[in-house]
Amino acid sequence: MIAYVPEGGTEIPAAVAELAAGEPVVAVWRNVLDGLTFRLGDGPGRRFVKWAPPGSGVDFAVEAERLGWAARFTAVPEVLGLGGDERGSWLLTAGLPGRSAVDEELKRDPATAVRAVGEGLRAFHEALPVAGCPYEWSAARRVARAVELRRDPADWHEDVRHHGTVDRALAVLADPPPVDVEVVCHGDACAPNTLVGADGRFSGHVDLGALGTADRWADLAVASWSTVWNYGPGWERPLLAAYGVEPDPERLAYYRLLWDLT
Numbered sequence: 001m002i003a004y005v006p007e008g009g010t011e012i013p014a015a016v017a018e019l020a021a022g023e024p025v026v027a028v029w030r031n032v033l034d035g036l037t038f039r040l041g042d043g044p045g046r047r048f049v050k051w052a053p054p055g056s057g058v059d060f061a062v063e064a065e066r067l068g069w070a071a072r073f074t075a076v077p078e079v080l081g082l083g084g085d086e087r088g089s090w091l092l093t094a095g096l097p098g099r100s101a102v103d104e105e106l107k108r109d110p111a112t113a114v115r116a117v118g119e120g121l122r123a124f125h126e127a128l129p130v131a132g133c134p135y136e137w138s139a140a141r142r143v144a145r146a147v148e149l150r151r152d153p154a155d156w157h158e159d160v161r162h163h164g165t166v167d168r169a170l171a172v173l174a175d176p177p178p179v180d181v182e183v184v185c186h187g188d189a190c191a192p193n194t195l196v197g198a199d200g201r202f203s204g205h206v207d208l209g210a211l212g213t214a215d216r217w218a219d220l221a222v223a224s225w226s227t228v229w230n231y232g233p234g235w236e237r238p239l240l241a242a243y244g245v246e247p248d249p250e251r252l253a254y255y256r257l258l259w260d261l262t
Contacts, residue, residue, distance in 0.1 A: 063209035
């Protein structure tokens, strides 16, 4: 919905070409801010570069810091470098075993992919210690951001447009449900950010720029919602089952609205 695999030729920024040092460069992901992810090389030694154009508002130092913290507890990319200039900024990481849960082969096998995403998210939540986490992704902080942004309803996902106006939606967000279980959330638990190994089980997670403590449903709402975008209808409940919870309609609705407005 908000990111996709680029099709056709993609211009390679000079910084990325320099980091590649002669290795093959392949564009593997583009987001709505025109940020790009490139794979450098192939095989076990492959690396990845996330690149953002000037003015995107992306701060890769934030993600690099969170990756360094999370790496003590779970499988996330090792940070190899960080930089930028007037032409853009970049984050270089080592590759992890596995492939994205939205790899074309896995999209043809959604049962395997969805199980890996659900089980992987549960393992992520159980591995990272809330007490020692220096980062926050609370509803209160995100609601403040929604108030600041006041996103035009025309840009909302169709599933939340029944709220009608910005003020009505913000009124809903102002009254969050009680926290069910506080965990260290991934912060962008959409299916593409889970890696799946050759055995069909999760092998790691990527894109941790928003990692922080919050109700586990902040991640679960987005992870289950993303199954519709990536695999089609009917896979939300299997993801929740793989995680080990029954659907919670109130929290799912709340955190999907919060996601869409921030």
